[in-house]
Amino acid sequence: MEAKKTKAGDWRSYQRVLLPPVKDLHKLDVYENNEGYKALREVLTTAKWDPTSVTNEVKKSGLKGRGGAGFPTGLKWSFMPPVDPNIPRFLCCNGDESEPGTFKDRQLMEYNPHLVFEGMLIASYAMSIKTGYLYIRGEFADWITLMEEELEKAYAKGYVGKNIMGSDFSCDIVIHKGAGAYICGEESSLMSSLEGQRAYPRVKPPFPAQKGVWGYPTTINNVETLACAPLIINKGGEWFSKIGAPSHPGPVLYGISGHVNRPGVFEYPTGMLITDLIDEVAGGMRGGKKLKALIPGGSSTPILRADMIEGVTMDADSLRDAGSMMGTSGMLIMDEDVDIVSWLRRITHFYHHETCGQCTPCREGTGWLENIVTRLDEGNGQLRDLDILLDLCTQMEGRTVCALADAAAWPVRYTIDRFRSEFEAKCSTDSVPGGGVLETA
Amino acid sequence: MPNITVDNETFEFDGQPRLLQLCLETGVDLPHFCYHPSMSAPANCRQCLVEVGMPQINRDTGKPNLDESGQPVIQFMPKLQTSCSLDAAAGMVVRTHKSSELVKRAQKDNLEFLLINHPLDCPICDQAGHCPLQNQTYKHGPEGSRFEFRKVGKPKQIDLGPNVVLDGERCINCTRCVRFTSEISKSHQLTIIERGVRNYPMTPPGIEFDEPYSMNVIDICPVGALTSKDSRFRARIWEMSKTASISTVNARGANCFYWVKDNKIVEVTPRTNMDVNEYWLADEDRLDYRKFNDNRPLGPTISGADVAWDSAYKAVSDCLKGVDGTRIQFLGSAFATVEDNYLLSKLASAVGSAAPTYLAHNEVGHGDTWLRTDDRTPNTNGCERLGIHAADVAALKSRIQSGEVDVLYVLEDDPVAAGLCSVADLSGVKVVLHYYNSTNQTLPAADVAIPAAMAVETVGTLVNDQGHAQRLRPAKSIAGVNRTLSMEIGKCRADRHGTPFDKWYDESNLVNCQPGWVSIPRIAAGLNVEMNYKGPRNIMAELSSANDGFSGATYEAMGEHGVRLSEMGVTA
Numbered sequence A: 001m002e003a004k005k006t007k008a009g010d011w012r013s014y015q016r017v018l019l020p021p022v023k024d025l026h027k028l029d030v031y032e033n034n035e036g037y038k039a040l041r042e043v044l045t046t047a048k049w050d051p052t053s054v055t056n057e058v059k060k061s062g063l064k065g066r067g068g069a070g071f072p073t074g075l076k077w078s079f080m081p082p083v084d085p086n087i088p089r090f091l092c093c094n095g096d097e098s099e100p101g102t103f104k105d106r107q108l109m110e111y112n113p114h115l116v117f118e119g120m121l122i123a124s125y126a127m128s129i130k131t132g133y134l135y136i137r138g139e140f141a142d143w144i145t146l147m148e149e150e151l152e153k154a155y156a157k158g159y160v161g162k163n164i165m166g167s168d169f170s171c172d173i174v175i176h177k178g179a180g181a182y183i184c185g186e187e188s189s190l191m192s193s194l195e196g197q198r199a200y201p202r203v204k205p206p207f208p209a210q211k212g213v214w215g216y217p218t219t220i221n222n223v224e225t226l227a228c229a230p231l232i233i234n235k236g237g238e239w240f241s242k243i244g245a246p247s248h249p250g251p252v253l254y255g256i257s258g259h260v261n262r263p264g265v266f267e268y269p270t271g272m273l274i275t276d277l278i279d280e281v282a283g284g285m286r287g288g289k290k291l292k293a294l295i296p297g298g299s300s301t302p303i304l305r306a307d308m309i310e311g312v313t314m315d316a317d318s319l320r321d322a323g324s325m326m327g328t329s330g331m332l333i334m335d336e337d338v339d340i341v342s343w344l345r346r347i348t349h350f351y352h353h354e355t356c357g358q359c360t361p362c363r364e365g366t367g368w369l370e371n372i373v374t375r376l377d378e379g380n381g382q383l384r385d386l387d388i389l390l391d392l393c394t395q396m397e398g399r400t401v402c403a404l405a406d407a408a409a410w411p412v413r414y415t416i417d418r419f420r421s422e423f424e425a426k427c428s429t430d431s432v433p434g435g436g437v438l439e440t441a
Numbered sequence B: 001m002p003n004i005t006v007d008n009e010t011f012e013f014d015g016q017p018r019l020l021q022l023c024l025e026t027g028v029d030l031p032h033f034c035y036h037p038s039m040s041a042p043a044n045c046r047q048c049l050v051e052v053g054m055p056q057i058n059r060d061t062g063k064p065n066l067d068e069s070g071q072p073v074i075q076f077m078p079k080l081q082t083s084c085s086l087d088a089a090a091g092m093v094v095r096t097h098k099s100s101e102l103v104k105r106a107q108k109d110n111l112e113f114l115l116i117n118h119p120l121d122c123p124i125c126d127q128a129g130h131c132p133l134q135n136q137t138y139k140h141g142p143e144g145s146r147f148e149f150r151k152v153g154k155p156k157q158i159d160l161g162p163n164v165v166l167d168g169e170r171c172i173n174c175t176r177c178v179r180f181t182s183e184i185s186k187s188h189q190l191t192i193i194e195r196g197v198r199n200y201p202m203t204p205p206g207i208e209f210d211e212p213y214s215m216n217v218i219d220i221c222p223v224g225a226l227t228s229k230d231s232r233f234r235a236r237i238w239e240m241s242k243t244a245s246i247s248t249v250n251a252r253g254a255n256c257f258y259w260v261k262d263n264k265i266v267e268v269t270p271r272t273n274m275d276v277n278e279y280w281l282a283d284e285d286r287l288d289y290r291k292f293n294d295n296r297p298l299g300p301t302i303s304g305a306d307v308a309w310d311s312a313y314k315a316v317s318d319c320l321k322g323v324d325g326t327r328i329q330f331l332g333s334a335f336a337t338v339e340d341n342y343l344l345s346k347l348a349s350a351v352g353s354a355a356p357t358y359l360a361h362n363e364v365g366h367g368d369t370w371l372r373t374d375d376r377t378p379n380t381n382g383c384e385r386l387g388i389h390a391a392d393v394a395a396l397k398s399r400i401q402s403g404e405v406d407v408l409y410v411l412e413d414d415p416v417a418a419g420l421c422s423v424a425d426l427s428g429v430k431v432v433l434h435y436y437n438s439t440n441q442t443l444p445a446a447d448v449a450i451p452a453a454m455a456v457e458t459v460g461t462l463v464n465d466q467g468h469a470q471r472l473r474p475a476k477s478i479a480g481v482n483r484t485l486s487m488e489i490g491k492c493r494a495d496r497h498g499t500p501f502d503k504w505y506d507e508s509n510l511v512n513c514q515p516g517w518v519s520i521p522r523i524a525a526g527l528n529v530e531m532n533y534k535g536p537r538n539i540m541a542e543l544s545s546a547n548d549g550f551s552g553a554t555y556e557a558m559g560e561h562g563v564r565l566s567e568m569g570v571t572a
């Protein structure tokens, strides 16, 4: 097959760096033998690396957050206020990974946990932080145990804790187990949850860098984002910035699920053609079926119809032009047999189930959306229901404390927008409005 | 001072107020639910959204960019902002529903959401008529509902504790009640449980919502989700009159409203006074009101036999006539007003008796560091300022028992119940008793018993433990015509609900009693002692200039929120 020229370059010969093919890499000794903690050592023992230069190197790399919003990581780190020895500062590594279609952080925690620890330590050094929390969703029980064991080993070896590698930099890592709620992945909710409070997101401002965990300056990054830090130190920001799409560079974990022959997590450069990812990386459509639609980065990113993806690559710019977002790069692939109304029903159920219930539009809107989509799916909906749905989206979007309301509204808005005829086809011709009262789920 | 522009009107502001508070104070009636001035702003109800803009600053010069007409260019934030969580800032430009269609729409949309799972059973809800959700829906809400599904069911009629009942379905999840327990009372007895649309407040497992201030959550709840176990469903808001007055359950004198229906007190709620009780009222201040309604005397008596008021007054005068003043013991009262105690002092000195003393009613350990005090009377401080000091109970008891007291004159207290002496001890003593309730244990020993108007029936002044002088106002009327009382009643009516006070001016349940400032001058007159006051207002006017301890405490100055008296004059 002839290789198409893409932003991802010669991706077929790409060498994995986040999840390199090394057996038992999760074990500390194996990790050590594969350049493990080399970046940390370099940062702590070389005069060249003061905290600011680490942040600058990350800025140079062009790394953008992998947690969904794609915020430039170096810039985020530089938001931390000047160091005041009397005021503690915190790092939170966000391992709550719960967005439907997203399952890539888990892979890092399972196969390369020390890279995550090392990334947390480098970030902490860059921001003069002495405590890093690793917040992991409770359902990842096995990997939490694994990471706790490995963290203990890293402590024993002096990679974590007091005066790391003989330097005057000390930093603790605390693994915190969530109790299983999607909302805990939202950064301010994560902080509330960490503090032992109800996981209600907080109004911003104040932003975490001003007032985060326990009211102190805090930076929150995704697991995959932080795992990039040691690579950037080892090979340089410039090296990183040349991988994949120039405006959104780096290696990225594509979590591909749905109707493909080989679903899974695949590490490649950003800027991959969606078609390459489906046809080659994921082994093509299952059973030779036709692609109908996909969501590129977790269930809240706008759905794309098969006819919208020609030439579209997995990076913020290209996806924006196509009418969607990069999100978490958790790609959900749907074939021609998918009933899109049913699919949307399942998605609206998720957000209804997961809203924290704090804000009026989100608490009430998510359930109402599910009610109507359910009615449509059951063939009892009316045409006017589609207008109500779009109206409700407008009533939710941008009017809440956190972005969950937007995440809940977008799938509805874009699915109706892009598959309207399928919704219309399912509407009842029954002239009785409402077609009877439905039970709420 | 910095400027802010709201709906095209520019005004100055002071300090760092939250935008919503500033709007409310300048008369822009922004709808809101979760915001409360005393607590943090989680901005969860999303009702107070406004458009907010700031002057665009030129990056090079650091100065605002100006348009052609020389006005700063205003850059509006891309999203609507919650005004409750935003601090007002210099140059800020705000558009509320009065000038923005977007804001208007957002307010309406939000109310539509709030109502979809709300029971909408206003006709049977206690909050109807004073419900922020109901009021704001009428003002800003949609006309109907597009919601065609079953509402979410939640637990109803849950006793959160001894005094507060929850209806989970009515709750709109503003978290005010929860924040009250975490930020104000610090009892941490409430939290939100469940998730999403099923959320409602609850106590943690094994914990009862029994803190001494629990009922405040009822007032701050913006809907009828939290009700008072004591007074729920007893009267609609428009069937009651409400009077701004003072609680008399302890020495703090928290400011309150007395709610009256058919001349009975049905509820007591807090009245904001930032110098005394802020927004709050202890449960004890609310629950101790039945004494105003029940066991009230039918009229004056002589040795237990009903008599006319004139005969009773004459009998009292006769008791005092010709008795050696040193053998008369006057007991003032820390339950009674400054005015009544003052008149009693005058009477005592007119008959050559020593200054009255009062019986202290302290309950050691009852008080706390907030609004409750060990002292269970409302006017100890006022008595002290009048030179009426606590009685030496043991000494007085032995004087009574050894026959050194010929007349015991008791103003609004119960010496037998207070443990001063027994009824038998008083067999050789002439007893004059001004009293509140027929349960008064000194009553059997009384030669003349004068029913006294209680705090909710009189006009007068009380001085709280911090030296704050505050006015009592009559919340209900008594039998007989008293022009002074009627005028005060007329003046203190703050009718928020548009109904005339016919419910209050009810002929039923009128208690046949008199305020001290009516009865004491009548008794004095029988002794040819003149007490020429038009009413308590004039008594305070005299005291405020004659006694340093009351300097400045005129009725006009005390107004609705009282006057902080100087420390001087307090003789402990």
Ligand SMILES: Cc1cc2nc3c(=O)[nH]c(=O)nc-3n(C[C@H](O)[C@H](O)[C@H](O)COP(=O)(O)O)c2cc1C
Pocket: A064, A065, A066, A067, A068, A069, A070, A071, A073, A076, A094, A095, A096, A097, A098, A099, A182, A183, A184, A185, A186, A187, A188, A220, A221, A222, A223, A225, A226, A402, A403, A404, A407
């Ligand atoms: C409802 C909601 C859920 C989220 N869940 C996650 C999550 O599970 N993991 C994550 O890394 N970020 C999640 N985010 C994004 C975080 O708020 C935050 O932006 C991110 O952790 C920042 O990391 P980054 O800058 O490295 O991307 C979520 C956001 C929202 C609004």
Ligand code: SF4
Pocket: A183, A200, A201, A354, A355, A356, A357, A358, A359, A360, A362, A363, A400, A401, A402, A403, A404, A405
């Ligand atoms: S938007 Fe939804 S999930 Fe986010 S804080 Fe508000 S109610 Fe909670």
Ligand code: SF4
Pocket: B170, B171, B172, B173, B174, B175, B176, B177, B178, B201, B217, B220, B221, B222, B223, B225, B226
């Ligand atoms: S019970 Fe009332 S005060 Fe408490 S959260 Fe619900 S609506 Fe708010």
Ligand code: FES
Pocket: B031, B032, B033, B034, B035, B042, B043, B044, B045, B046, B047, B048, B049, B082, B083, B084, B085
């Ligand atoms: S009052 Fe501002 S969000 Fe509730």
